[in-house]
Amino acid sequence: MSLRAYRPILTRPVLTWGAVAVGARMPVAMAPLALVLLVRERPGGYTLGALLAAAYVLGEIVGAPLLGMRLDPGRARPQLAAGLAAGAAAFAGLGMFPGAHPAVLAGFAFLAGAAPAGAPGGLRALLTSLVPERAVTQALSAESMLTFAVWAASPAAATGLALGVAARLPLLLAALLMAASVAGLWALPAGWRAESGSGKEAGGSSPLRVLARAWPVYVTGAASLSLLGLAELILPALLEHRGIPLALAGPLLAGFAIGSGIGSFLYGLRDAWPGRLPVQSLVLLLTVSACVALVAVLPSALWMGVGLLVAGVLQAGAMLTRNLQLRRVLPAEALAAGYSVMYAAVGAGYAAAGSLSGVLLKVVEPDAAILAGVGLTLVLTVVGAAGERATRRGAERRTTEVASGGGPGPERAPVSGRCDAEG
Numbered sequence: 001m002s003l004r005a006y007r008p009i010l011t012r013p014v015l016t017w018g019a020v021a022v023g024a025r026m027p028v029a030m031a032p033l034a035l036v037l038l039v040r041e042r043p044g045g046y047t048l049g050a051l052l053a054a055a056y057v058l059g060e061i062v063g064a065p066l067l068g069m070r071l072d073p074g075r076a077r078p079q080l081a082a083g084l085a086a087g088a089a090a091f092a093g094l095g096m097f098p099g100a101h102p103a104v105l106a107g108f109a110f111l112a113g114a115a116p117a118g119a120p121g122g123l124r125a126l127l128t129s130l131v132p133e134r135a136v137t138q139a140l141s142a143e144s145m146l147t148f149a150v151w152a153a154s155p156a157a158a159t160g161l162a163l164g165v166a167a168r169l170p171l172l173l174a175a176l177l178m179a180a181s182v183a184g185l186w187a188l189p190a191g192w193r194a195e196s197g198s199g200k201e202a203g204g205s206s207p208l209r210v211l212a213r214a215w216p217v218y219v220t221g222a223a224s225l226s227l228l229g230l231a232e233l234i235l236p237a238l239l240e241h242r243g244i245p246l247a248l249a250g251p252l253l254a255g256f257a258i259g260s261g262i263g264s265f266l267y268g269l270r271d272a273w274p275g276r277l278p279v280q281s282l283v284l285l286l287t288v289s290a291c292v293a294l295v296a297v298l299p300s301a302l303w304m305g306v307g308l309l310v311a312g313v314l315q316a317g318a319m320l321t322r323n324l325q326l327r328r329v330l331p332a333e334a335l336a337a338g339y340s341v342m343y344a345a346v347g348a349g350y351a352a353a354g355s356l357s358g359v360l361l362k363v364v365e366p367d368a369a370i371l372a373g374v375g376l377t378l379v380l381t382v383v384g385a386a387g388e389r390a391t392r393r394g395a396e397r398r399t400t401e402v403a404s405g406g407g408p409g410p411e412r413a414p415v416s417g418r419c420d421a422e423g
Contacts, residue, residue: 003269005135005138005268005269005270005271006138006142006268008131008132008134008135008138009131009135009138009139009142011130011131013130013188013189014127014130014131014139014142016184016187016188017123017126017127017130017188018142018146019184020123020181020184020185020187020188021123021127021143021146021181022146022150022177022181023177023178023180023181023184024084024116024119024120024123024177024178024181025120025146025147025150026150026153026154026157026174026177027087027091027112027116027173027174027175027177027178028060028116028120029150029151029154029155030154030155030157030158030170030171030173030174031053031056031091031109031112031113031171031174032053032056032057033154033155033158033159033170034158034162034170034171034174035049035052035053035056035094035109035171036049036050036052036053037049037158037159037162037163037167037170038052038094038095038098038162038167038168038170038171039052039098039105039167040167041167042099048102048105051102051106052102052105052106052109053109054351055106055107055109055110055113056109056110056112056113057113057347057350057351058110058113058351059109059110059111059112059113059114059115059117060113060114060117060343060344060347061344061347061348061351062114062117062344063083063113063114063115063116063117063118064117064118064120064121064340064341064343064344064347065211065337065340065341065344066118067079067083067114067115067117067118067340068117068118068121068122068336068337068338068339068340068341068343069207069208069211069337069340070118071118071121071122071125071336071337071340072191073125073191073192073332073333073335073336074190074191075190075191076122076125076126076190076191076192076336077185077186077188077189077190077191079118079122080118080119080122080123080185081182081185083115083116083117083118083119084115084116084119084178084179084181084182084185085178085179085182086111086115086116087111087112087115087116087178088174088175088176088178088179088182089111089175090108090109090111090112090115091108091112091171091172091174091175091178092171092172092175093108094108094109094112094168094171095168095169095170095171095172095174095175096168096172098167098168112174116178117340117343117344118336118340119181120339120340120343121335121336121337121338121339121340121341121342121343122336122339122340124140124143124323124335124336124339125192125335125336125339126188126189126191126192127139127140127143128140128192128327128335129189129192130188130189134271136324136327137267137268137270137271137272137320137324138268140268140320140323140324141264141265141267141268141320142264142268144260144261144264144267144316144319144320145261145264145265148257148260148261148264148316149261151257152254152257152258152261157170157173158170161173192336207334207337210330210331210334211330211334211337211338211341213329213330213391214325214326214329214330214338214341215387216278216383216384216385216386216387216388216391217322217325217326217329217342217384217388218341218342218345219345219380219383219384219387220281220282220285220318220322220380220381220384220385221319221322221342221345221346221349222345222346222348222349222352222380223285223349223376223377223380223381223384224285224288224315224318224319224349224377225346225349225350225353226349226350226352226353226356226373226376226377226380227288227289227292227353227373227374227376227377228256228288228292228311228315228353229349229350229353229354229357230353230356230357230369230370230373231292231295231296231308231370231373232253232256233353233354233357234357234360234361234366234369234370234373235249235252235253236249237361237366237369238295238296238366238367238370239301241365241366241367242299244300244301244304245301248301251305252301252304252305252308253308255305255308255309255312256308256309256311256312256315257312258309258312259308259309259310259311259312259313259315259316260312260313260315260316261312261316262312262313262316263312263313263314263315263316263317264316264320266313266317267316267317267320268320277321277324277325277328278321278325278385278388278389278392280317280321281318281321281322281325282381282385284314284315284317284318284321285318285377285381286378286381287314288311288314288315288318289374289377289378289381291307291308291310291311291314292307292311292370292373292374293370293371293374294307295307295308295311295370296366296367296368296370296371296374297367297371322342323339323342326338326339326342329391353373356373356376357369357373360372360373
């Protein structure tokens with residue numbers, strides 16, 4: 001392992017891409033908390049804020065696959081720019097009219113989530129086209145580090161601006177950043193090379209059928225984020241249950257974010273790690289589950305922090321293996337759509353975690369609620385692993401049939417228990 005592995009991505013186009021990505025993603029990271037803080041002083045403010053945040057997440061879940069599938073790899077810039085511009089306008093509407101009717105605010109929140117939801121997948125596909133194929137792992141690792149840095153800084157920025165200056169300011173800042181990312185797109189290529197992906201062809205299949213090939217990857221993505229979302233949302237209740245100061249929730253979650261950044265960096269130090277990507281993902285998900293389960297039963301804040309730190313390191317690797325696996329499964333022209341569907345699946349997993357945490361905390365203690373979430377994650381992980389194995393065997397079987405001259409037919413009737421080609 002060596003820092004030289006990152007040298008091929010230290011280029012001006014990649015650094016420009018990083019600036020554009022920060023402008024596009026920091027508003028996304030600030031949005032849920034900023035929406036809650038925007039209306040908290042209105043009657044029923046926290047309930048309304050939660051509903052606005054839910055509308056925003058719903059917009060992301062709906063918009064990501066719909067817009068991602070419509071991206072043209074060769075000329076994606078106008079589509080990305082239109083989505084980001086509409087998102088900037090929606091954020092500006094939220095910041096300029098905080099006293100509007102709740103239905104109007106919900107409409108703005110939905111549009112702010114839906115309109116730019118195709119950008120994460122498109123920007124990731126653009127990034128991997130800016131670097132040599134041998135440096136894709138390092139590029140995705142750098143993207144992961146950037147993402148975790150943005151998510152670590154955004155809550156503090158939103159809280160400081162909303163409480164220290166004005167409640168509308170985080171949303172106006174989000175509008176400004178997203179508008180700046182639109183301008184930054186013109187410093188990048190108009191699209192990405194079709195040959196930069198897995199090299200597989202769509203074979204004339206419909207877009208939905210092509211994207212469906214990767215359904216096990218989407219399942220494992222939703223599973224991992226639902227688990228960590230459940231742990232994050234239940235952590236304050238768990239601390240109170242253990243008699244630990246609630247103020248430690250922030251540092252503990254910051255430790256998870258720091259661990260994720262470290263894990264992303266470490267994963268990119270090698271071009272390849274032992275084992276197939278699905279096996280790496282399975283092992284990492286199982287160990288992340290074990291760490292979160294330990295957080296539920298460990299008695300002290302120190303050991304809980306260690307568990308979350310290790311979980312963050314491993315979760316980063318699990319996320320990167322899923323992104324790399326998509327490149328193996330999908331043809332190049334479907335990569336942006338595949339990344340967008342993954343984005344929607346992760347958002348759905350986190351939203352489900354929020355709903356599940358509210359239900360579980362009404363009937364069981366916080367530690368039991370986290371363990372129940374771990375059990376659900378293990379079930380989804382097994383489903384994803386079984387699906388990957390089944391799809392891989394199907395692909396191998398089709399490859400064998402093609403190599404033997406085509407699938408079985410009347411002219412290939414069994415002879416002595418074998419087909420003609422085998423004979």
